Amino acid sequence: MPTILDVAREAGVSQGTASNVLNGKGNVSSEKIKSVQEAAQKLGYTMNERAKTLRKGRGNIICVIIPSIECKQYRELYYSIKSFSEKNNYVVELLLSDDNPQVEMELIQRAKSMMAAGVATVTCLNQKKYNKAYYGLEKVCFVERKPVDGGEYFGFHYEKAGKKIAEYIVKNNYHHIAVITDSLEYSNEREFFLGMKVVLSKKLKVKIYQISTGLNRISHTLLNSILLDGEYDAIITSNIAFAEKVKGILDTFDRERKTCILTLSPVVTLPERNFVKYELNYSLLGRKVADKILNSPVKDFVMEDHLVENDGNRNWKKIELKNAPSKCLNVITLEGPEASIMQGLAKLYTEETGTEVKVSVFSYNDIYDQFSNVEFSNIYDVFRVDVTWLSWFAQRLLVPLEEVYSDMAQLFEGYIQPLIKKYSYVRGKAYALPFTPSVQLLFYRRDLFENTVYKRMFRESYKRELRIPENFEEYNQIAEFFAKGLEPDVSYHSCLTLGNTGVASSEFLARIFSHKKNLFDENGRIVVDDEAGKKALHELIIAQRYANKTTSHWWNESAQRFANGEFVMMINFSNYASEILGTNTKVAGNIGFAMVPGDNPMYGGGALGISQNSKKKEDAAAFIKWITKEPVASGMAALGSVSPCIKTYNKYDIINTFPWLELSEQCFKRSHTERVSEAYDKPFDEKTFLNIIGTAVKSVLMGSMSEENALNKAQQMIEREL
Known part of the structure; x- marks a missing residue:
C-alpha cells in the first residue's frame, strides 16, 4: 500500500x-x-480515515443502530439522520442489530472503538442486565423504544395512534380483529396496543386476537395464525413491514378474502391503495435526533422525552362538496413542470368525484392574452395566475374567497405564513390560494467550487477565497475566473436567461434588489434610475461577458442546460429547478445551491383562483383547496413542483431529492421585493412594468443604447404608463 x-x-x-x-x-x-x-x-x-480520527480524539462519526434496513420506517429514520449529518460534515455509520441483544452489545462496543460523536439507537436491550451498556458514549438518543433505565428519548404518540386506529375499526363496524405487533416489551408496541384496547374494550362485539412476532418470523406466524386459525375482517399491524407481509401472504394463499389492513406507516408522499395508513413522520424524527446529537452539548443529554406529533390519516380524498359534483371543470395554467403534474394528480380528483378536470396549458405570453380576454367568456372555472399578475387581474377575473369559503381562518391553515399575503391578498382582500410558490436561488457546480486546485488558483488570482458569492461583484469575479479557461480547452460559463423582455427584466431585478429592498422611494414612486439601478445594470453587462453566448430563453431551458454541465452557476426560480435532475443530467451529486447574492430573492410561481364567470364555483373552490393542501401539495412537490404547505418541508424523501426546497422555504420569509408600496391602492400592471425594464436591458446588452439613456427612458416610461 x-x-x-x-x-x-x-x-x-x-x-x-x-x-x-x-x-x-x-x-x-x-x-x-x-x-x-x-x-x-x-x-x-x-x-486512512480511521487513523485520522484516532489522531484527533473523538471523531465526526455518528452511529445509527437499527434492527433492520428492510423496515421502511427505520430506513427513513436512517436516511434522514444521514442526510442532515452529512450536510454538517459528519459521517454516518449504519449498524444492524437484527433485534438481537448480543449483536447490539457488540455494536455498542464497535461505536465506542470508533470514538463516535453520537449514537442514535432503536434498542432491543429491554432487560435490566443491559442497563449500563451505553455508558461511556457521551451522546446517545434512544429512538422509538424507551430504555429500561431512561435516557434521551425520541418517538411519537403511540397510544394516540392506537386509539385513532381503533376508532376507525369501530366506525366501520369491524368485529373480528387481528393485531400484529412486535414484542410488547418494547414501549412503542405496548403503548400502541394499549391505546387500541382502551377504545375497543368498550365494544362488546369486537373480538381482538393479538399476535407478537418479529420481521424474521412473521411469515410463519401469519400462516399459522391468520390463514389456519380464523377469519378476520380487519388486520392491524404496528409497522408497514408487517402489513406488506400480511398483504403478500393473503394475495398468495387467499386472494378472494377481502380483509381491511390497517397499519402504522412512515409518511407516504404519493397515494397507495393497499392499506389504511396512520402515518408517522420518521423523516422529521430523524432530523430532530441528528440535530440533538450535532448541536447540543453533552450536559443537555438528560432523561427527557421528545415526542413528534403524529401525522395520522392523511386523506387524499378529502374533497368538500355540498352538492352533487359537476361533470367538468376547466383550468388554465402556465406551461412548465407544474402543468403536467397538475394534469396527473387531477385524475385522483376525478376518481373521487366523477368530475373531469380539463387543464389547458399556455405559454407565458399566450396565457396573459387569455387572461386579458377571458372576462368576456365563461370557458374557465379556475385560473393559475402568476403571483406578480395578481394585482392586475384579481378584481377583474377572480371571486373573493370569502364568497365561497365560510371559514377563512381554517382555509389558510397549513400554508407557509409569509405566502398568504403575497399569493392570496390584493388590497386587503383574498382572491387566490398559494399553489406553486417559488423564489430565485443561486445554483452552482459544487465540484468546481470545491476543487482544491481551482480554489488555490482563485486565491492566487484574486487574493481571496473561492466561495459562494455574497454580492454580484463577487459573482462576476467568479464568472470571469471560470470563463477564462483554467485548463487547455476547458472553460465554464455562467448563465443568463434573456429570452424575452419579461424574462430579461428578472435578471436586472435580481441585481437591483441586491442593492435595495423595494423599488419605491419614500414618496411611493417607483425608481429604477438611481444608484442601485445603475449598479444593477452595470453588473448585468459585466455578467454578459462571461455568460454562455447561446441565450437561454426560459427558466426550464436554463435548468436543462445546467443539468447538461454547460454552466458553473446560474440564478433560477425554485419551481423550475427540478429540471436539473432530468434523466440525462450530468451534474447529479454536484449541485450546490445558495441564497442569491444580496440576500433578497425575488419570488415567483403562481396561485389558484376561481373565475367570476364560472357556473361551478363550488366545484372550483373544492378543487383549488384540495390541490393546494396536504397531502396533495406534498405529492406535487415529490413529482418536481413546489408546495405551499409547511408539512412538505419536513419530509425526507422530498427534501433529499430536491434539497433546495428547504432553502426556498426560508427565502419566502426573507424576500422583500415589492414593486409598489402598500399605500398604492390601484391594480399594478406587472406585465407592462416588466416589458419596460426588459426592453431597457436588451437595448443595452445589444449595444443600441447606453446604460444611462436606457435607465432614463425606462424611468420616464414607468412614470407615464404606471
Missing part, C-alpha cells in the same frame, strides 16, 4: 507538502497541489 512518502517522491515535493495537500492544509501553490493529486491517483493512495 503506497504511503505519503511514496506520493511525495512521485510528485517531487517534500513529505510535509504532500501531507498538507492530502489533508487540505497549508499554503501550497496550485501547481504543487496538481502534482500531488496526480501522484496520489497514479499510485492509488487513499487516506
